[in-house]
Amino acid sequence: MKFGGTSVGSVERIQAVARRIHDRVKSGDRVIAVCSAMSGETNRLIELADQVADRAIDREMDVLLSTGEQVSIALVAMALSDLGVPARSYTGPQAGISTTSAHTKARIRNIDPQPLQTAIDAGQVAVVAGFQGANSADGEVTTLGRGGSDLTAVAIAAAIKADACEIYTDVDGVYTCDPNVVPKARKIDRISFEEMLELASSGAKVLQSRSVELAMKANVPLVVRSSFSDAPGTWVTEEVSEMEDIVVSGVAYNNKEAKVSLMDVPDQPGIASSVFSTLAAENINVDMIIQNVSTDGITDLTFTVSETDLDRAVATLESLKPDINWGRLETDQSIAKISVVGVGMRSHAGVAAKMFQTLADNGINIQMISTSEIKISVIVERKYTELAARELHSVFGLDSPGS
C-alpha cells in the first residue's frame, strides 16, 4: 500500500492512513506500507536549499530531501501502534533498497527482501520511506527523482512477490481521459500494462512510466485508488483476451511540449544520429521525430521536446551548426499531442482513419503523426487540445453513459 504526499499530508490524513492499514490487517492481509513526504515538505526543503546556497550539491540534497519521508514513516508507524497494529519504520537503506550512485536521480538496482520479509513473518507492518535508497558503492543515502515513491512500492512488491501493489492517490483511478478536459471521462476498471504505459508516456499523470514498466516486467498487478474513499479503483494487469473487445481504452493529451524544426539539412548519413545523440548527451528527451522525404539532397527534420528543455535544445542545435550546416531553425510552442490508446487496435482496422477523419471534421489540422502497435499520436495546434480530446473520446465510445 503506497501513500502519496496528499495521503499523508496532515495529522488527520496520517491517522486515516493508519486506520486503512489497520482494517486491511484485521481482514487477514499482510501489508507493507510505502510513504511519501507530507505534501509541501519536499518543496519546503528545496526552498531552504535554494536560499542557503547558489549551487545545490546533489549528495547533500539527498541527505536533505530524504528527511521528508523519514518524518512520514515515523509518524505512520506511531499512528499504527496507537491502533494496536505492530509496526516498524524502515528508511530506504534499512529496507535493503540498493541504488546506483546518481544522487537525486538514482535508479533502484536491487532490493534485498530479507529485512521486510522478516517484518512480515513477525506479523509487523513495515512502513517504508519511498523515494530513497542507499547506493551500493558506499551506502550513502540516495533519492530516486520524481515519482520515486511509486517506484519504491512497485520494486518492493516485486521483490517480496506481493499479490498486488496498491497506489493510493488523490484520484479514484485511471480515467479514459483527464476529467478536467473531458467531463464525460469514465473511470477504467481494468487496463493492461501496455496500455497504461502508452497512456502514461502520452501525458496521463496518475502513474509514471518507470513504475508501470517495472510492474509489467515483474508482473505485479497495480491498483490505483483513492486514499479519500473506499471506491475499488483501477487494476493495471497483464492483458487478458476480453481487453481486445475495447478498441480504444483511453485518450491522452500533452500540451507541455514544443516542436523544433531544422530546415534545409544536408541529407547525409549520420546527420540525424549526430543531432539526437548530442541532445541525449545534454539530457534532453526527444519525443516524436519526423523526417521528410529528401528533395535535391536537402531534407527537414522535425521533433518535439518538453517545453522546459526548449531553450537548451535550441542552444545545442546552434552549437552543431558549424558541423551540420543546417539552413533554418524554427520552434513552435503552440502545439499539443493527442493520443488514443488501446490493445484492441491490433485486431481492429480503421482506428487511424477514424481518428484523422474526426479531427478533419472538426477543422483540426494534423502536423505530425506517430504510431505504435496500440497507440496513435498526433500533433495539433494547442488551442484544439480540449476539442480534439472530447471529440475522440466520444467517437471511440468512451463517454460515460450517465452524462
Add this chain to the structure above:
Amino acid sequence: MKFGGTSVGSVERIQAVARRIHDRVKSGDRVIAVCSAMSGETNRLIELADQVADRAIDREMDVLLSTGEQVSIALVAMALSDLGVPARSYTGPQAGISTTSAHTKARIRNIDPQPLQTAIDAGQVAVVAGFQGANSADGEVTTLGRGGSDLTAVAIAAAIKADACEIYTDVDGVYTCDPNVVPKARKIDRISFEEMLELASSGAKVLQSRSVELAMKANVPLVVRSSFSDAPGTWVTEEVSEMEDIVVSGVAYNNKEAKVSLMDVPDQPGIASSVFSTLAAENINVDMIIQNVSTDGITDLTFTVSETDLDRAVATLESLKPDINWGRLETDQSIAKISVVGVGMRSHAGVAAKMFQTLADNGINIQMISTSEIKISVIVERKYTELAARELHSVFGLDSPGS
C-alpha cells in the same frame, strides 16, 4: 565548532555559520562542525508526534527527531561548498558514533575516529549531526536527549584529539552569575572543569554537566562563545595555579526545585537506602539530602527534587509507607538553591562563614546546607533568590568594576 539551534535557526544564520567556518579554515585550522536542528524544528516534530499518536514509541521518536539535525548538516555543507570550502555532511551513524540502545536517551559508547579523520586528512570540513548516533547492537538511529549536541561535539573532540571544542551559543560566555538576575555579572575568561561542573549542576544553564564531565575526563579544552559576535568567550580548562587566587568564581541559583520532608521516620539501618533506591528506580533525581540527628529512635529526612518530579516523588513515598512507617510527609515548592563555587575555597578559609553572615545580614534564613570541596550550596526561601545571588556576588568581589 558546535553550533546550537539558534546559531543555525535561519537561512541567514546558516550562512553566517558557514562564513565563520570558512574564515577559520582560511586561517589554517582544521575544523569539524557539529550542528543542532534549526531552532523550533525539534518542537515542531514532537508536536506532530503528539497529535498523531497518544503514545510515543521511543524508536520511532528517534527516527523522527534525527531528521532535524540531518536537515541542518545538509544545508551547512551546501553553504560551505558555496563559499569554496570542501565540506561533507555526516549523520551520527555515518560519523561512527555508537551509543547504547536506550532510544531518546542513549549514551555515547564509542566513536570510531576513522570516518572523520579521513575527512580531515582530505582537507574537508566534516559537518556532523549532533544529538544522534547508532546503537551498537543493530545500527538503529538513536538520540542522546537534552543537550545531546554538546555531548556529540565534546566526544568527537576527544576521539580525534582536537586542540579545543568550541561551543557556539546565544550568549558570549560563562558568567559569574545569570546577568538577568545579577546585572553586575561579568563574563569569565577562564574557569576550571571542576568549577564549571559545579556551576552547571548548581543551575547555570550554558553547559550541561554531562558535556563538562566528558571534556574533563578527556582533557579537551572547551570554549563557550557567541555565534553572533567575535568576542573571545570563556575557556573551560584544567585547573592552573592562578585560578586559586580567585576564591569564588561564580554564583549559581536553581529555583526549580522542591523540598520534601519525611518526618518521624524510624531510625533503623536501611531506611534511607530504601527511600533513595526506590526514588532512583523511578528515575527521580535527588539533589540535596539532610538527615537530622535522631531523638528517641525517630528522625527526619529532608531532600530536594526537581519540581517536575515532585508529584511522582510523593506518590513513590506514599507507596513506601507500609514498609517504612514514616509519620508525616511535607513538601515545599517555595525554595531556591543558591551556590557559590570556586577552586580557591580549598586554600582560603572562611568562605562558608562569610556566605552565612551575608545571608543573615539580609534577613535570609538558611533551610539546608550542602558543601563540596569547591562549592557551598544553601536552600533559602524562593523569594530571596535574586537578593541572595546579588549580595553574594558582591561580597565575594565578582561585581563588574564598570557598573
